[in-house]
Amino acid sequence: MTTQTATAGLQEQGGTDFKKVGVWIASVGIWFLPLLWIDPTTYAVLTVAGLAMGMLIFLTASGLTLIFGLMDVLNLAHGAFFVWGAYVGFSLLNALQQVGWVEGAGAAQSIGSVLLCLLAALVVGGLMGIVLEKMLVRLTYGSHLKQILITMGASLILVEILKVVWSPNDEVVMVPAAFQGSWDIMDVIITKFRVVAIVVGLVVLGGIQLVMMRTKLGIIVRAGVENKEVVETLGYNIRRVFTGVFCAGAALAAVGGTMWSIFKEQIHPAMGEENLIFALIVVIIGGMGSVTGSFLGAIMVGLAFNYVAYTLPPLALGANIMIMAVILLIRPTGLMGKE
Amino acid sequence: MESKTMQPTPVQTERENLRRVRFTRPALWVQLVLLACLIAGPLVVPSFRAMDVMTKVMIFAVVAASYDLILGYTGILSLAHVTFFGIGAYSMALVVFHSGQAAWYHIPVAMALAVGISGILAVALAFFSLRVKAIFFTMMSLALAEFVFILGDQWHDLTMGEDGVSFSLPGIFSVNWSDGTFLGAALNGRLMTYYFILVASVLLFIGLVRFVRSPVGRVLKSVRDNEQRSTALGYKTFHYKVLSNVFGSVVASLAGVLFAMWLGYVNPTSVLGIPVMLNVLLMVIIGGMGTLYGSIMGAAFIQVAEAWLPDLQKLAMLLLPGVEMAQRLAERWILYFGILFILVVIFFPKGIVGTARDVIARRKLRLAQRDHQTGL
Numbered sequence: 001m002t003t004q005t006a007t008a009g010l011q012e013q014g015g016t017d018f019k020k021v022g023v024w025i026a027s028v029g030i031w032f033l034p035l036l037w038i039d040p041t042t043y044a045v046l047t048v049a050g051l052a053m054g055m056l057i058f059l060t061a062s063g064l065t066l067i068f069g070l071m072d073v074l075n076l077a078h079g080a081f082f083v084w085g086a087y088v089g090f091s092l093l094n095a096l097q098q099v100g101w102v103e104g105a106g107a108a109q110s111i112g113s114v115l116l117c118l119l120a121a122l123v124v125g126g127l128m129g130i131v132l133e134k135m136l137v138r139l140t141y142g143s144h145l146k147q148i149l150i151t152m153g154a155s156l157i158l159v160e161i162l163k164v165v166w167s168p169n170d171e172v173v174m175v176p177a178a179f180q181g182s183w184d185i186m187d188v189i190i191t192k193f194r195v196v197a198i199v200v201g202l203v204v205l206g207g208i209q210l211v212m213m214r215t216k217l218g219i220i221v222r223a224g225v226e227n228k229e230v231v232e233t234l235g236y237n238i239r240r241v242f243t244g245v246f247c248a249g250a251a252l253a254a255v256g257g258t259m260w261s262i263f264k265e266q267i268h269p270a271m272g273e274e275n276l277i278f279a280l281i282v283v284i285i286g287g288m289g290s291v292t293g294s295f296l297g298a299i300m301v302g303l304a305f306n307y308v309a310y311t312l313p314p315l316a317l318g319a320n321i322m323i324m325a326v327i328l329l330i331r332p333t334g335l336m337g338k339e
Numbered sequence: 340m341e342s343k344t345m346q347p348t349p350v351q352t353e354r355e356n357l358r359r360v361r362f363t364r365p366a367l368w369v370q371l372v373l374l375a376c377l378i379a380g381p382l383v384v385p386s387f388r389a390m391d392v393m394t395k396v397m398i399f400a401v402v403a404a405s406y407d408l409i410l411g412y413t414g415i416l417s418l419a420h421v422t423f424f425g426i427g428a429y430s431m432a433l434v435v436f437h438s439g440q441a442a443w444y445h446i447p448v449a450m451a452l453a454v455g456i457s458g459i460l461a462v463a464l465a466f467f468s469l470r471v472k473a474i475f476f477t478m479m480s481l482a483l484a485e486f487v488f489i490l491g492d493q494w495h496d497l498t499m500g501e502d503g504v505s506f507s508l509p510g511i512f513s514v515n516w517s518d519g520t521f522l523g524a525a526l527n528g529r530l531m532t533y534y535f536i537l538v539a540s541v542l543l544f545i546g547l548v549r550f551v552r553s554p555v556g557r558v559l560k561s562v563r564d565n566e567q568r569s570t571a572l573g574y575k576t577f578h579y580k581v582l583s584n585v586f587g588s589v590v591a592s593l594a595g596v597l598f599a600m601w602l603g604y605v606n607p608t609s610v611l612g613i614p615v616m617l618n619v620l621l622m623v624i625i626g627g628m629g630t631l632y633g634s635i636m637g638a639a640f641i642q643v644a645e646a647w648l649p650d651l652q653k654l655a656m657l658l659l660p661g662v663e664m665a666q667r668l669a670e671r672w673i674l675y676f677g678i679l680f681i682l683v684v685i686f687f688p689k690g691i692v693g694t695a696r697d698v699i700a701r702r703k704l705r706l707a708q709r710d711h712q713t714g715l
Contacts, residue, residue, distance in 0.1 A: 281482055
């Protein structure tokens with residue numbers, strides 16, 4: 001077993017770039033396979049839906065993977081941030097409806113109300129992240145078991161408080177007028193909000209990559225993922241970076257929740273847990289700690305979910321677990337994982 | 340070679356010590372009293388509610404103990420343990436349900452089915468995820484748990500979906516069966532099922548205790564405490580982890596068969612849901628990880644709390660009529676579980692039995708020191 005890993009390590013050192021290109025080609029190519037049994041028009045519709053779903057899952061998964069990569073914390077409260085974001089967005093949309101910015105609103109007003117919702121979710125999620133990190137997660141650095149238990153307990157509490165504040169039942173979310181309906185491009189029906197979801201996902205991906213690759217903060221975070229002690233000896237307060245990353249991850253999850261609620265047009269308290277499963281699968285597929293990997297993984301999961309849901313509805317989640325199992329068999333650390 | 344036969348190994352010495360104090364340890368008396376209470380319970384207190392709570396304590400003590408084997412003795416956090424429990428419960432229910440008329444051989448068939456399915460699934464899960472990092476296992480098991488839950492919820496032809504499956508038990512375990520009275524208690528199907536579950540869960544628990552005290556159990560503890568060192572000593576730690584995981588899962592699935600027999604009804608939320616998993620986790624943590632007997636304490640605590648919590652809620656509503664927020668808060672009992680979870684993890688990480696053992700060990704040490712001093 002040890003010799004196997006040693007040889008694998010040697011190979012990786014030799015041809016990392018080649019292997020990465022191979023991974024990219026394989027993971028792009030395989031998505032044209034469903035064309036064999038799905039006709040092109042439906043395939044296009046499903047692909048847009050899958051891309052949108054993948055982008056939204058990426059919002060949750062990116063925070064999860066960053067928190068794991070930097071802080072070595074598996075944050076099971078991530079689903080709670082997600083669902084709080086969804087409910088905050090839902091309430092704000094209801095409030096904006098009174099002003100007439102939702103139903104029967106113009107394009108500018110619709111965009112404005114969605115942006116307001118995202119901002120509110122960002123603030124609420126970020127604050128919750130800071131509080132949770134400073135109060136609880138900080139006590140448990142170094143012990144995976146305690147982290148998992150504490151974040152799980154926190155998740156229970158947050159979701160139950162949510163049920164007290166709002167209600168334990170399903171609610172219908174109103175969609176701003178400009179994003180209702182769909183476009184018809186050569187028989188391919190594209191729901192408008194799916195495009196918005198794809199745009200938001202790309203913007204977030206771009207933003208994260210920009211911060212991580214071009215700013216000093218990004219360099220510190222990336223260095224922290226590699227080696228925390230060295231970053232500390234260079235005089236940076238890694239604790240503050242931890243809080244910042246946790247806050248950002250929570251805020252991203254909350255934004256994901258708001259987007260998801262408008263995307264699905266309904267919300268319920270268990271949606272955080274359901275989405276956490278997707279995010280976990282994505283993080284495992286992509287390799288823990290890698291933003292690019294989780295982006296790839298999210299797109300894969302979104303596409304596979306839609307193709308399979310069209311062909312064999314009950315097996316949709318099962319297909320994702322199968323993908324995860326296959327990828328783990330080939331690359332135990334995920335697509336872009338290290339070690 | 341010669342020294343091997345001459346000197347007893349440390350394991351042999353410890354076993355010899357254990358064997359010598361076997362009948363004089365106070366723990367033995369606690370166990371015997373507990374067993375006597377469980378045997379005499381339904382005959383002395385003929386209330387159905389008490390019997391129900393006692394049965395659930397027995398079953399969940401086995402589930403929590405088998406979870407403790409994986410969590411406390413091997414150091415792997417699985418979130419799919421209740422999934423195996425649910426597989427056991429569903430195999431019992433579905434075997435009877437799909438064959439129409441219940442027959443006595445359905446129970447062993449269901450047990451064999453439960454052991455087979457959960458064993459294969461546990462091996463698959465372990466092989467996929469234990470190779471990398473312990474935390475991978477946690478994530479994979481969560482995904483598996485969710486997948487099986489969805490299967491139970493949506494595969495309507497097999498599992499009847501979220502409506503669940505109700506079934507009747509064969510022969511003397513049937514609710515309709517009754518045969519006069521015995522020592523003042525009505526001799527009926529319920530009582531027979533109770534004693535069957537008592538015998539089965541005691542056997543399963545003893546099996547777990549023997550497993551932990553076996554040479555394999557010792558290796559597991561060493562893997563938990565220092566994996567690199569155990570590897571260096573020549574143990575294939577991966578194999579041992581897989582073994583403990585499979586054994587724990589199989590025991591949990593057998594406990595699931597017992598649970599289905601007691602309720603006569605299964606549905607996805609009651610045997611596969613994440614809240615059940617959290618309950619079991621809480622039982623192990625409250626009782627004390629790595630103690631096995633702690634799981635009995637934990638199971639008793641949680642089950643009693645769950646049985647009497649609705650009364651507390653009614654009391655809260657009586658005390659604060661008209662305050663809507665208070666009523667809403669009283670309804671959300673998972674909220675208090677979550678708070679308890681965090682408090683126990685932070686302030687009481689060793690659990691009841693772990694803390695008690697610490698206290699006893701400290702007192703023994705103090706006594707020994709005093710004797711030593713006075714002896715001088």
